């Protein structure tokens with residue numbers, strides 16, 4: 001029996017392609033720690049996201065490559081791990097944050113905050129480091145959804161005398177909400193400049209530390225706040241939440257087009273269709289398309305972006321949100337599974353974006 005060498009192993013693995021990124025694992029520097037002991041071959045595959053939907057597929061392809069090209073009797077031990085990629089360089093702002101994702105909707109009330117809260121927790125559960133900025137000045141709902149309505153971020157002075165804000169941590173996610181700045185029942189109406197400066201502080205004065213994903217829950221519609229956010233940070237990509245209803249779709253389309261304006265130029269990573277159908281708890285296999293059918297798919301096709309997920313209208317999603325324990329926390333339920341899949345798909349699009357697209361700049365406006 002010929003001795004197996006590291007070169008043999010790498011050669012075989014150079015035939016295994018990362019399907020999303022279209023290149024082989026060796027070229028993508030995804031193979032580490034190759035160790036050969038007799039006919040035992042072990043190595044680590046570093047995926048670009050912990051929530052990788054292709055994990056098993058890539059694992060099996062590696063094993064097959066070693067068995068067919070190196071030694072059919074080799075004992076193959078593969079450690080699957082991950083390191084979230086980034087395309088951010090010169091990170092003067094948010095130096096530890098790899099990816100910033102703006103979540104927007106055209107119309108209010110389509111479930112953007114519900115989707116964002118569940119997504120953030122799903123990504124954190126998969127092993128990623130996640131932060132969330134609730135920039136929804138029209139009705140910040142994150143403190144309620146995360147069950148931290150009474151929490152207040154801790155402010156302290158750094159050694160250099162700067163005021164720094166520590167985000168609130170809940171369900172594994174670091175959270176800052178415009179709702180923390182005023183009690184829920186107060187009549188403060190956040191208007192343009194005041195809201196903009198509060199949100200800028202969330203980016204520049206909050207100790208976010210190391211994050212794989214920072215999600216921005218944007219207000220509905222298209223507004224000055226959207227501009228403030230893209231002017232303050234280079235956003236990796238955006239996600240559009242809509243329902244299948246015609247009026248919601250029309251507004252979602254406006255939101256999508258806003259991100260594509262030349263002066264904003266933030267890639268749209270995908271569309272999420274929320275309330276895609278109603279499923280009663282007692283008839284879990286039934287689907288009632290009460291807001292219409294196929295709207296999200298049509299919008300995605302029209303603008304050539306992926307439809308990343310369809311979330312059913314389920315009573316428990318509403319109830320869990322209101323109780324401060326989003327549906328994703330009820331592991332094993334159908335609702336938790338759809339949010340897990342959505343998180344996988346989003347993370348996948350971020351990896352693809354980082355591998356292929358040019359970087360997004362902070363928008364500079366001459367007004």
Ligand SMILES: Nc1ncnc2c1ncn2[C@@H]1O[C@H](COP(=O)(O)OP(=O)(O)OP(=O)(O)O)[C@@H](O)[C@H]1O
Nearest residue numbers: 108109110111112113114139312313314317318321
């Ligand atoms: N898939 C779902 N199933 C059941 N209830 C849902 C679902 N998605 C959202 N909801 C409920 O719909 C209501 C509106 O959702 P949410 O607050 O997330 O919307 P929104 O788009 O963020 O609104 P706005 O931006 O106007 O504040 C909430 O009561 C929420 O619990």
